[in-house]
Amino acid sequence: MVTIESTRSKLIKLLADAKESYISGQQLSEQLHISRTAIWKHMKELEKDGYVIEAKPKTGYRIKHFSENVSANTLKWGLNTSWLGKEIIHKSTVSSTQLVAHEAARTNAAHGTVIIADEQSSGRGRMDRVWHSKKGKGIWMSVILRPEIPPYMAPQLTLMTATAIADVLDQYDGINPKIKWPNDILIENKKVAGILTEMQAEQDRIQYVVIGMGLNVNQADNELPDAIHYRATSLRKETANEWQIITLVQQILQAMEAQYDTFLKRGFSEIKTKWESYGFRIGEKISYHQGRENKQAIFSGIAADGALLVELANGNKEKIYSAEIDWFVE
Numbered sequence: 001m002v003t004i005e006s007t008r009s010k011l012i013k014l015l016a017d018a019k020e021s022y023i024s025g026q027q028l029s030e031q032l033h034i035s036r037t038a039i040w041k042h043m044k045e046l047e048k049d050g051y052v053i054e055a056k057p058k059t060g061y062r063i064k065h066f067s068e069n070v071s072a073n074t075l076k077w078g079l080n081t082s083w084l085g086k087e088i089i090h091k092s093t094v095s096s097t098q099l100v101a102h103e104a105a106r107t108n109a110a111h112g113t114v115i116i117a118d119e120q121s122s123g124r125g126r127m128d129r130v131w132h133s134k135k136g137k138g139i140w141m142s143v144i145l146r147p148e149i150p151p152y153m154a155p156q157l158t159l160m161t162a163t164a165i166a167d168v169l170d171q172y173d174g175i176n177p178k179i180k181w182p183n184d185i186l187i188e189n190k191k192v193a194g195i196l197t198e199m200q201a202e203q204d205r206i207q208y209v210v211i212g213m214g215l216n217v218n219q220a221d222n223e224l225p226d227a228i229h230y231r232a233t234s235l236r237k238e239t240a241n242e243w244q245i246i247t248l249v250q251q252i253l254q255a256m257e258a259q260y261d262t263f264l265k266r267g268f269s270e271i272k273t274k275w276e277s278y279g280f281r282i283g284e285k286i287s288y289h290q291g292r293e294n295k296q297a298i299f300s301g302i303a304a305d306g307a308l309l310v311e312l313a314n315g316n317k318e319k320i321y322s323a324e325i326d327w328f329v330e
């Protein structure tokens with residue numbers, strides 16, 4: 001089935017590939033198998049979504065400016081996935097994309113549905129901590145998954161998502177992402193992204209999982225709140241560039257879909273290896289509290305079930321599921 005969206009995605013790709021040159025209406029109509037009038041109508045729709053298109057009589061069309069307006073359309077056009085983000089719900093302001101996602105999942109939203117907002121008034125982290133989500137400055141997004149895996153494996157999805165985001169950031173020069181177990185992404189020891197996985201499950205079956213991710217993109221130094229200023233960063237702060245939110249969202253969804261498909265087909269081991277290649281402080285000494293005990297051990301990797309693995313001074317290995325970890329012990 002050829003949908004309007006896939007036609008429009010192909011149209012954008014053709015125009016993008018042509019760079020500065022014009023492509024004639026005739027050529028576009030032949031390649032997309034639609035009439036020249038239909039091409040013209042698609043161009044008008046693209047303009048409504050913020051693209052600037054130049055139409056030159058007897059010559060053709062070219063894109064002068066790609067849209068920077070985040071909308072369900074602009075996110076979908078050019079998105080190269082087969083199931084993730086086929087349904088995108090974009091809102092300008094929400095309390096939390098997690099809440100919208102839970103609501104959508106309860107009312108049967110499909111596997112792979114994405115909820116994204118420009119701004120969250122009550123963005124949340126783990127254990128009801130606050131997640132600052134300044135308008136238009138970052139990616140505040142939740143993904144609904146319906147994985148056919150037992151509930152105990154759900155934490156692996158958090159590690160998978162962190163690895164996908166790290167993979168995307170790692171492609172860019174000057175960005176060296178690290179993942180702080182289990183779910184924070186750091187650049188130069190400062191948090192640039194966090195992931196929050198929430199699940200609705202019965203004893204042995206997952207109904208759905210909502211994976212929320214927050215990525216600081218275009219905040220300037222003074223746009224990160226005082227409370228987190230010294231522990232947080234944004235891509236703009238790290239590179240002194242403005243970043244394209246649409247492109248980053250598309251890259252993250254593409255990476256996440258690929259990792260998820262690998263995970264279902266071949267299990268967790270490839271993701272685990274990749275995660276470990278980004279692991280913050282792997283091979284180094286960390287200090288942690290378990291109950292009243294304060295322990296020190298070498299962080300040696302993650303276990304197949306996603307737990308943190310440490311090696312004690314006596315050579316014994318131990319799994320840690322939740323502990324207060326002091327990452328910065330010398």
Ligand code: BTX
Pocket residue numbers: 095096097098120122123124125126127129130131132133139140141142184191192193194195196212213214215216228231232233
């Ligand atoms: P977390 O509990 O690991 O991190 C929360 C902590 O991170 C806060 O207590 C604060 O110290 C710090 N923090 C808050 N906002 C920021 C920020 N913008 N950048 C860096 N550090 C910050 C991590 O939880 C999981 C966060 C998930 C956020 C996404 S956004 C889309 C989705 N909707 C939603 O409400 N939450 C998720």
